[in-house]
Amino acid sequence: MATALETATKESAQQIGIDTDGNQFLTFQLGEEFYGVDILRVQEIKGYTTVTKIPNTPDYIKGVLNLRGTIVPIVELRTTFGMPTIDYTMFTVIVVVVVRDRIMGLVVDSVSDVLNISKKDIQAPPEFGSRVDVSVLSGIGKSGDKLISLLDIDRLLIDPALAETVAATV
Numbered sequence: 001m002a003t004a005l006e007t008a009t010k011e012s013a014q015q016i017g018i019d020t021d022g023n024q025f026l027t028f029q030l031g032e033e034f035y036g037v038d039i040l041r042v043q044e045i046k047g048y049t050t051v052t053k054i055p056n057t058p059d060y061i062k063g064v065l066n067l068r069g070t071i072v073p074i075v076e077l078r079t080t081f082g083m084p085t086i087d088y089t090m091f092t093v094i095v096v097v098v099v100r101d102r103i104m105g106l107v108v109d110s111v112s113d114v115l116n117i118s119k120k121d122i123q124a125p126p127e128f129g130s131r132v133d134v135s136v137l138s139g140i141g142k143s144g145d146k147l148i149s150l151l152d153i154d155r156l157l158i159d160p161a162l163a164e165t166v167a168a169t170v
Helices: 004-015 153-157 160-169
Strands: 024-030 033-038 042-047 061-067 070-076 093-099 102-108 110-116 137-143 146-151
Touching: 024 093, 024 102, 024 146, 061 102, 093 110, 093 153
Parallel strands: 033 146, 070 102
Antiparallel strands: 024 033, 024 110, 042 093, 061 070, 093 102, 137 146
8 A cells, every 4th residue: 555655756746747657768869760768777868979999899889988987888879770870960979778787878869858658658569570670679659749669778789799799898
């Protein structure tokens, strides 16, 4: 049974627009598309700075960054998704996320919002058959008139090939 304080806290959180069910997502853009990651997995958002390249890494590993004494592998999401690379702008950022027990950075075109998406507005990723792998998506969220591809960062960032590369850089 919830205490009066817990009930009052939940009610006041809902009044100011905070989703108490844990459905908050940091949304960002790659090109014209919107993507989201669970806000609880985001450690920080950092303006893009030069990273140190590591030899013999795949194209999607941009390099590493020293973040307050921690060496953080940086993944270029555009390259990971097979999108063309672009010149970085003042809006390009690194979203630092926690993947299992590792810290990694994701280069994205720009950060949009933190959105509350209720469970009823999240659907399973569509089935495209065996030729299209949608396993990196945890779902498709609806917010107003736009759709947001919600990423499963564990699956996206810790596939066998990427895990070997990341282990070699840290």
